Amino acid sequence: MSAEKVTATEKTAIGIAHSKVILIGEHAVVHGQPAIAIPFPLIGVETVIEYVPGTVKMDSTFYHGPLHHAPKELEGIVSCVEDSCEYLGIPYEDLLIRINSSVPPGKGLGSSASVAISVIRSLFNYCNKECSVEELLNLANVAETYAHGAPSGIDTLSITSDKPVWYEKEKPVDYIxxxxxxxxxxxxxxxxxxxxxxxxxxxxxxxxxxxxxxxxxxxxxxxxxxxxxxxxxxxxxxxxxxxxxxxxxxxxxxxxxxxxxxxxxxxxxxxxxxxxxxxxxxxxxxxxxxxxxxxxxxxxxxxxxxxxxxxxxxxxxx
Ligand SMILES: Nc1ncnc2c1ncn2[C@@H]1O[C@H](COP(=O)(O)OP(=O)(O)OP(=O)(O)O)[C@@H](O)[C@H]1O
Ligand SMILES: C[C@@](O)(CCO)CC(=O)[O-]
CATH class of the missing domain: 3.30.70.890 (GHMP kinase, C-terminal domain)
Structure with missing residues (x-):
């Protein structure tokens, strides 16, 4: 076994993300109006990445197994992992992605965006790389497009923020x-x-x-x-x-x-x-x-x- 592999087997990395609530402006924000979202730290997601030889695997309440067999509802997260690995220049293999979430899915609390942001953060940490908000949003919005069809981008943005956010598509973000x-x-x-x-x-x-x-x-x-x-x-x-x-x-x-x-x-x-x-x-x-x-x-x-x-x-x- 090479020295590099020995290091990799010992490696784990964590990424966390809180959830969000929209105060006002949901739906209208998809059609160009502003919306206000609030970070919601009472619930969130923690993703742990571990070096486990073989194909990339996921362990979550949604699915346990190789990512290439994941159900359709997870295709956003799967493509987010693929894109992040490509972006970070790491091979798409030998990873176990454990997702622990206290954000109930489908309740308007941004579970899909919280999962995506925590997964991306964990992959950056796995490579010891800092990630900017812009990198996070670009990679997470791919997953959101699968989950939501035509997302405005407010969920991913508010999940990366610690302050209430004023958001209008394609305009600079403001904080309230x-x-x-x-x-x-x-x-x-x-x-x-x-x-x-x-x-x-x-x-x-x-x-x-x-x-x-x-x-x-x-x-x-x-x-x-x-x-x-x-x-x-x-x-x-x-x-x-x-x-x-x-x-x-x-x-x-x-x-x-x-x-x-x-x-x-x-x-x-x-x-x-x-x-x-x-x-x-x-x-x-x-x-x-x-x-x-x-x-x-x-x-x-x-x-x-x-x-x-x-x-x-x-x-x-x-
Ligand atoms: N624990 C989890 N593990 C893996 N994927 C999850 C988990 N929780 C949520 N997801 C992903 O998020 C999707 C749910 O997203 P959905 O848009 O229906 O709800 P939401 O993001 O919570 O709602 P909203 O966008 O209105 O706030 C799931 O289909 C799955 O892809
Ligand atoms: C309903 C919506 O406005 C908010 C979902 O949290 C959709 C979006 O902005 O992508």
């Missing part, structure tokens, strides 16, 4: 400075959504009724501009109303469902300043803005008892 701490709750409706299908359904609606749907998309863009102002000026009452209005438009785009609507209505009845779906919708999660820390804890408990599949209260610090 909050005027006050904000208490949010993310609650899971329990139903798995499919972002790719819901993005396609909005695109089909837009083709069928361009004027009507375009005006809804523009309206979400306007609300997003106002939300940025409300975040910066510490106007949480106004922010709450804007979230509620955005939900109305998302319902008109056909991406909300009975489970989400039920949780949203309940959160508002229990005093949330605003509540809406977050992410792709038609399944997945809601985001609610609580009045303060105490209210956030109470509301989280009530949402749990009401039947939300999971509830994450979190504070977004100024």
């Amino acid at each position: 400075e909050l005027g006050e701490d904000l208490h949010f709750i993310v609650a899971d409706s329990g139903r798995i959504g499919d972002t790719r299908t819901s993005v396609e359904s909005v695109a089909n609606l837009l083709k069928a009724a361009p004027q009507r749907i375009h005006s809804k998309i523009e309206r979400i863009g306007e609300l997003t501009h106002h939300a940025k102002e409300a975040l910066e000026k510490a106007s949480k009452q106004i922010l709450g109303q804007l979230l509620n209005e955005a939900q109305k438009e998302l319902e008109a785009l056909g991406v909300s469902d009975a489970g989400l609507n039920k949780l949203i209505r309940f959160a508002r009845e229990e005093g949330a300043l605003g509540a809406k779906l977050t992410g792709g919708g038609n399944g997945g999660c809601i985001i609610a803005l609580a009045q303060n820390e105490v209210h956030s804890k109470q509301l989280a408990e009530k949402l749990r008892r009401f039947g939300a599949a999971a509830v994450w209260p979190f504070v977004l610090k100024k």
Whole structure:
């Protein structure tokens, strides 16, 4: 065995990534409007790369085995690993990729992008190379295109950020400075959504009724501009109303469902300043803005008892 191989057998490397929630602007962002996303560090992905001779293998809750036999739903991650290996100049062999994720898939919390970013980071670490945000985004967006069809790029971007992100396709990214701490709750409706299908359904609606749907998309863009102002000026009452209005438009785009609507209505009845779906919708999660820390804890408990599949209260610090 060569000296090089001995070193390789001892080698492991780790890459981590947090998840994200979209505060406002989902779907409209695919059609050129801005959106605001928040890094969501309560859940995330850790990928461990190990030197294991043979073909490249994956170990995850989704699939265990050689990557070349991975199911179609993993083709984004497979191509992300291939592209990253090629980019880094490492042979596409002798790797075991272990993915440990606490991000539930299909819940609008960016599981596909978190997995992609953590895998890319682990491969860079495996080669002892630093990776820039630009390199991460370029490599991760390939995986997202498989998962989402025509992604805006906001998921990958917000997963690489530690601050709330203002994102508009093909424009320089901006980061939002909050005027006050904000208490949010993310609650899971329990139903798995499919972002790719819901993005396609909005695109089909837009083709069928361009004027009507375009005006809804523009309206979400306007609300997003106002939300940025409300975040910066510490106007949480106004922010709450804007979230509620955005939900109305998302319902008109056909991406909300009975489970989400039920949780949203309940959160508002229990005093949330605003509540809406977050992410792709038609399944997945809601985001609610609580009045303060105490209210956030109470509301989280009530949402749990009401039947939300999971509830994450979190504070977004100024
Ligand atoms: N633990 C995991 N191991 C491997 N792949 C995963 C894992 N979790 C998620 N994925 C990948 O992400 C895909 C799920 O992506 P999907 O777009 O449906 O949900 P999401 O990214 O969580 O939602 P959204 O983009 O709306 O936030 C899976 O099909 C799989 O390819
Ligand atoms: C629904 C969507 O706007 C957000 C998914 O988290 C899709 C995208 O921007 O790629």
